Amino acid sequence: MRPNTSADTEWSVDDRCTNCDVARQLAPGLIGEADGKSVILHQPRNAAEDLLPHAAAYACHARSIRRADAPLEPALDPYPMRIEGPVFLCGHNSSQTAGANSYLLVRPCGNIMIDTPRWSEPLAARYERLGAVTDVLLTHRDHATHGRRYADRFGAPLWITKATSTRHPTPTR
Secondary structure (H helix, E strand, O other): OOOOOHHHOOEEEOOOOOOOOHHHHHOEOOEEEEOOEEEEOOOOOOHHHHHHHHHHHHHOOOOOEEEOOOOOOHHHOOOOEEEEOOEEEOOOOOHHHOOOOOEEEOOOOOEEEEOOOOOOHHHHHHHHOOOOEEEEEEOOHHHOOOHHHHHHHHOOOEEEOOOHHHOOOOOOO
16 A cells, blocks of 8 residues: 555546547556546556656646646656657647647757647756757647747757748748
């Protein structure tokens, strides 16, 4: 039996959920879908499961994953989170980019941010700790909102498809 800690606080999904699926991707088995939104299937039962709702909460663009009587613990924010090898999930999805996931590809010649999380200077500094971000690539028109800010912050070119470039921001290339 685990000691009673703040991690034992009940997790829930509020009515702001847009059913984007990110919580279910990050906490499979703990978070599922019912009636067109994510729902908590069961509360974490061990130390490994305790971390999953935090990953879901810090990625949720609607900020709808929460604990009933305790704030999120910044020390448990896992992002950037290694997916495999040099690929990291950025988390902190933005409602202004349709809740899209963003990634950081870490390379010896400079890192590439693929799509972007919500804009935040502290987040930009956190991603940069993995190495210089030399390129920002946007894959879809609805992912463009924060692209220019990240590219300017990193001093990196903003790469964007021709179809996407008809909408802000102005691509570098």
